[in-house]
Amino acid sequence: MTNASDILVERLLAWGVDTIFGLPGDGINGVFESLRKQKDRLRFIHVRHEESAAFMACAYAKFTGKLGVCISTSGPGGIHLLNGLYDAKMDHAPVLAITGLQHSDLIGTFTQQDVALDKLFMDVAVYNERIMSGAHMESVADLAIRTALASRGVAHITIPVDVQVQEIKKGRSERNPIHHSSSVPAYFDQLPARIELEHAADILNRGKKIAILAGQGALHATEELEELAETLGAPIIKALLGKAAVPDDSPYTTGGIGLLGTEPSQDAIEGCDTFLMVGTSFPYIEFLPEPGSVKCVQIDIDPQRISLRHPADVGLVGDAKNTIRALLPLLEKHDKGFLEKAQKAKAEWQKLMEERGTRPDKPMKPQVVGWELGKRVPANAIVTSDSGTITTWWARYVPALRGQKHSCSGNLATMACGLPYAIAAAVAYPDRPVYCIIGDGGLSMLLGELITVAAYKLNIRIIVIKNNTLGQIKWEQMVFLGNPEYACDLFPADFVMIARGAGIEAIQIEDPATCGAQLDSVIGRPGPVLIEAVVDEFTPPMPAKIKASQAVKLAEALVRGEPNRMKIALTNAHDKIRELV
Template identity: 65%
Template sequence: MAKQSAADILVERLLDWGVEVVFGMPGDGINGLMEALRKCSQRIQFIQVRHEEAAAFMACAYAKYSGRLGVCLATSGPGGIHLLNGLYDAKLDGQPVLALTGLQFHDLIGTSTQQDVELDKLFMDVAKFNARIMGAAHVENMVDVACRTALAYQGVSHLTFPVDLQSAPAERKGSKRNIPYHSSDEFARTARLPTRQDLEQAAAILNSGERIVILAGRGALGATDELLELAERLGAPIAKALLGKACVPDDSPYTTGPVGMLGSRPSQQALENCDTLLIVGSSFPYIEYYPAPGQARAVQIELDPARLGLRYPVEVGLIGDSARTLQELLPLLEYQEKRDFLERAQQGMEDWQALMRDRGTVRDTPMKPQVVAWELGRRLPDNAIVSCDSGTITTWFARQIPVKRGQMHSLSGTLASMANGLPYAIAAKIAHPDRPSVAFVGDGGLSMLMAELATCVKYQLDVKIVVIKNNSLGMIKWEQMVFLGNPEYGCELQPIDFVSVAKGFGVSAFHIEDPAACGATLERAFATDGPVLVEALVDPHEPPLPPSVDLKDAKHFAQALIKGQPNRKKIALTALSDKVRELI
């Protein structure tokens, strides 16, 4: 019987912490860890990826969709470096992830040997806990602290392990003060609640408001019932930050949908006209979309004290879990008899939804991207998990795919990284094998980590990938024009035949360019077993408009056309044309 190694202790301890899945790619800097995982393959699943960045994205998404610790693994040097983008996604969106990496032989570190990158130094910014394992007796303590820290502080922990020490004989006995088994794998989520005084002060502010808006984000995802009761009690519309899209369903009469540049007009109008703001579990980063400072009295519910007042000055900060805090707050709130502010928001939402329906059902050719999102949203079951990429695709995801109660929707929120969509959908399917998992992605984002189609095939994952193909880095193109008044430059993409590529991976594939056939093609894709890719060829000149276009943006847009924007005649006929004609 082979003697136990230090890497075996590490894997055993991960099992004690309830880890069931590790995403990663083998390499000679982690051979000891790979052998330990092989020996425990009946108890812990190793998902082999084609790029370490995808492993980190998957670990982040696994944490988002399961509520558990996500774990990723990479070899020394370049393998560990590749993890960083996905780990920053976890850091900025507050997800518990443990990254495991290898180092070269411990006695050659710092001598410019092959792949001699001191990853613990490199990971100093991304990780809340970051350590180098010094030997077998060090493993148990480090794994416990790393897992506990990631879960307690909702962030990234990193452990790096010299390759020769991984295979060293297991020895839990260390220094005289390092008593074996002294650390614990027990962890309790915070039971913190605001004080009674803070609750009463918050209630007094909310009870005195007449035009109250609730801004709900990622931290409110587990507080659906409480949010709906709160909105009814206060007569307050619920505007949603994108990471909080699924906190209340979009068919609720209390929500005005998303906020910000990708948001809805009713949400923007509610924030512009409110006198009271209640922020629940959100640090939505776009400060310009909040009420003007001093316009509204504000209360914030937030688990992380460091985020209180981060975006908007608040009078009372309630530190605690959103659902439990609202349960304590609700009995102190009076029923708001005046409903006109809510009713105006509801009428605005009816008009907005009609506009989204019109844009989602237009039969113009080239096909509009909104049509694909609209037809997809109509066909998603109540238990679907939808993962979106970054770019113009995010606009159509935010507006044209309504969230139903029971669904999960997520993306790279604060980092807004491209390439996350497919890895997210893979992780969703692994976390919830019985639920439909859909990746709604752009051609730019998908092409970055397209090799993960092989991961879908390797593990027979029934993931549906809908790629919006406009042969452009669309969001950058529009930002160049609308923000700066310059013609687009460097944004055109060499077209990729995604259908042929997908079939080359062994993935079933369909093509759509006729809007009249869009719905039926999506139904065929969903009825096909196994991973499926749908390539939707769309109008590359359809702009991701903000909720309202101000004259400054329209002026910049007109300047871009005058300076020689390619395809300016076609672009001038888009939804921006009315504003442009006011100026030229």
């Protein structure tokens, strides 16, 4: 006899789901039995923490474009999913979360693990329902999957333990006729109206110094972006989630924007008279042109995002790739003076990056690890980053090559996502090498997933930038508030020994003179490897252009009793003198 859980698994398969991440538990046993019966068709990835499962579902959706699915038991299992689900919500990744619930006749009676997960998930989910009976399962499962895919958000269904195994004779009640199909309308075919395209073209044709800001929504529009940049004589600046939208060796891009961006990108933003945003709602408005100082055209598939960060004179609601294709025939060929100026500035910036990345100083600079790694990541790789100072080293020193995939936690900017992201990438693309760039703070939060890497023999290179401190937080305390650092030191764990204990090959790098050779010795081997790079904790991830207010706050922090003020001052002064010389 078919039960409600069997129906759920059948609907997952009908929608093309082939992978699910999670942990079992008595609150979800009914669904796991149905998964066991379909284990040859639906792969279950057993993780060590439910937060990791949600991160993996988010990353799986980001890297494949498919639905990411995670599953947990009732109570604490479901609660643990939340951080990864908020990551999916804020970066628009389609994810389905399946959770267990206590027996339906015990809900609300203070029984064990009596957590109303459907109420808890109200903010994170675009679709959020409790399954009331076996006959209720099919239509709710279909609507949850359809909504997650169509809205590019999180859907959640929670199922009482007794309902999970409730037998179903007909599949659905007479009051609930079949009203679904396993497909989503092709929203990516959506185009703006002709009059809006003409209005946008008029603004762009009048512009003399045009800058393009590309984000996650333009990842599939690489060739179109480059043709647009060629036509408009416009440099392409990339938001972090759009790092792979245009390869970093393209003559049209100046690299990233913001605190971890590049100086030529910021110069282009500050010097433009026309601003074209494509598939991005970059949140740090202080790095965008002053409102009213430039003309602005924005392309975004989500109408909510139009004018969200910068006032748009014309908002083109549509898919980036198709909208650019429709716009190109309407555009006039522009002079390349502004682009050529940006290209020269980028070349100078690259020289500075090389100078910082090849320093022989000891302790080893984190830039050295980024520089040496960036030269060795192959063109078919997938690269994930965690959040913290290491995000800067990834953004600036590990170039995105044509065909690569890069991602991180964007708007949530949560720590601990880097390794689960890498696991999802390696599961989705077993024939491609995966590189995980993570700090010692982020890795230690979900350290158990090293066992997951070993258990599945995943092809991941884990590069741990170890400075024994929560570096980003330390510098934020000083630069944003002018206070000395506090509570940022980390106990110096031996990640090489920990990795080896989990069955992963591992090495330590601490000498800049041997960094490249040591990387060569391990990254080409099959299977997982962990590389612990011990670096200088006093090297800050400084923005490309330091504001006077930031310099003042740092000085205040040093004066107020920063415990490492002499080392920080000497390190910064020494680095700046080297750059000037």
